[in-house]
Amino acid sequence: MNTNPGIIGRKLGCTQLFTPDGTIQRVSVIEAGPVVVVSKRTQEKDGYSALILGFEERKAKHTTKPVAGIFAKANMTPKRIVKELRCSAEFAAGYEPGQVMKLEDLFTIGQKVDVRGTTRGRGFTGVMRRWNFKGFVRTHGTHEYKRHGGSIGTNMTPGRTLPNLKMGGQYGDETVSVLNLKVARIDSEKHLIMLEGGIPGSKNGLVLVRHGIKAPRAKGGKLRTK
Amino acid sequence: MNTSLKLAEIESAQLRSELPEFRVGDTVRIHYKIVEGDKDRIQVFQGIVLKRRRAGSRSTFTVRKLSFNIGVERTFVQHSPRIDKIEVVSHGVVRRAKLFYLRDLKGKKARVRDRKDA
Numbered sequence: 001m002n003t004n005p006g007i008i009g010r011k012l013g014c015t016q017l018f019t020p021d022g023t024i025q026r027v028s029v030i031e032a033g034p035v036v037v038v039s040k041r042t043q044e045k046d047g048y049s050a051l052i053l054g055f056e057e058r059k060a061k062h063t064t065k066p067v068a069g070i071f072a073k074a075n076m077t078p079k080r081i082v083k084e085l086r087c088s089a090e091f092a093a094g095y096e097p098g099q100v101m102k103l104e105d106l107f108t109i110g111q112k113v114d115v116r117g118t119t120r121g122r123g124f125t126g127v128m129r130r131w132n133f134k135g136f137v138r139t140h141g142t143h144e145y146k147r148h149g150g151s152i153g154t155n156m157t158p159g160r161t162l163p164n165l166k167m168g169g170q171y172g173d174e175t176v177s178v179l180n181l182k183v184a185r186i187d188s189e190k191h192l193i194m195l196e197g198g199i200p201g202s203k204n205g206l207v208l209v210r211h212g213i214k215a216p217r218a219k220g221g222k223l224r225t226k
Numbered sequence: 227m228n229t230s231l232k233l234a235e236i237e238s239a240q241l242r243s244e245l246p247e248f249r250v251g252d253t254v255r256i257h258y259k260i261v262e263g264d265k266d267r268i269q270v271f272q273g274i275v276l277k278r279r280r281a282g283s284r285s286t287f288t289v290r291k292l293s294f295n296i297g298v299e300r301t302f303v304q305h306s307p308r309i310d311k312i313e314v315v316s317h318g319v320v321r322r323a324k325l326f327y328l329r330d331l332k333g334k335k336a337r338v339r340d341r342k343d344a
Contacts, residue, residue: 012230012232012233013230013233015233015236015237015283015284016283016284017236017240018240018283018305018306018307020307021261021307021308022259022261022306022307022308024303024306029232029233029236031232190232192232192236194236203230
């Protein structure tokens with residue numbers, strides 16, 4: 001299980017930055033915070049360790065009483081987004097309920113991180129868009145078959161369409177992880193983290209940023225920063 | 227592209243306001259830093275501004291010149307730190323936002339009239 005440290009945030013969009021030597025970094029900007037620790041799961045009590053993170057304010061009148069109780073226990077205002085983050089006991093020990101997660105403690109510039117998000121939903125989509133099928137020739141008498149996928153199987157053997165065949169259907173609105181994005185810049189004051197490369201989802205979409213699970217490690221298992 | 231206010235703030239921090247104002251049709255000299263290994267030198271590129279793409283910190287402009295009778299176009303990222311300085315040599319009078327028609331013209335036809343008041 002992925003127990004790497006991480007944080008939740010919202011995708012603000014993409015832009016580009018200049019490094020001092022003039023190289024352009026194409027970045028996705030994530031507003032990750034202020035994220036507070038709402039409560040903790042501990043090995044003794046729950047059998048595993050995790051942090052429960054809260055992000056963005058929720059109006060008290062929109063909060064159900066059981067949920068409000070969790071926040072009242074931590075002595076804070078209700079949060080709109082609550083997410084449990086499995087992590088190592090050592091990492092969880094550094095945080096107490098009510099504490100604001102600091103980006104500069106979590107990430108270093110140049111580090112590889114993974115981003116999980118929900119891609120933009122495209123609804124029911126044909127095979128050309130969903131699976132990059134070629135479609136049919138537009139001319140030479142093609143009739144009502146221009147965006148079709150063609151044959152979906154043989155006749156008597158096996159006499160059925162095989163499972164997992166690429167066909168039209170719901171496309172997008174699925175959870176996708178993008179691995180090994182480089183941290184380009186951190187603005188801890190504004191709670192912004194900028195990553196080189198694209199991340200899934202629309203603007204204002206929720207994303208989860210974690211230390212890269214497949215990031216190259218130096219000898220001794222320590223994360224390489226470059 | 228629409229950018230949120232927070233993104234616009236990041237982008238505006240990258241802008242270089244000290245660069246001179248210039249328009250499409252102007253003749254400019256671009257002093258561009260070229261990095262070779264650990265040394266860098268400045269290369270000058272002079273020509274007519276063919277087009278400008280105004281997009282905040284992502285703005286670019288294209289300069290066209292004739293080099294040994296071969297047209298050379300170069301697109302610069304306007305707010306790049308690699309641009310050492312921009313000199314406006316002359317202001318031109320043009321009636322288009324993009325001067326792509328200059329690509330098909332040669333010699334006397336491929337000139338841009340100078341602005342008198344500038």
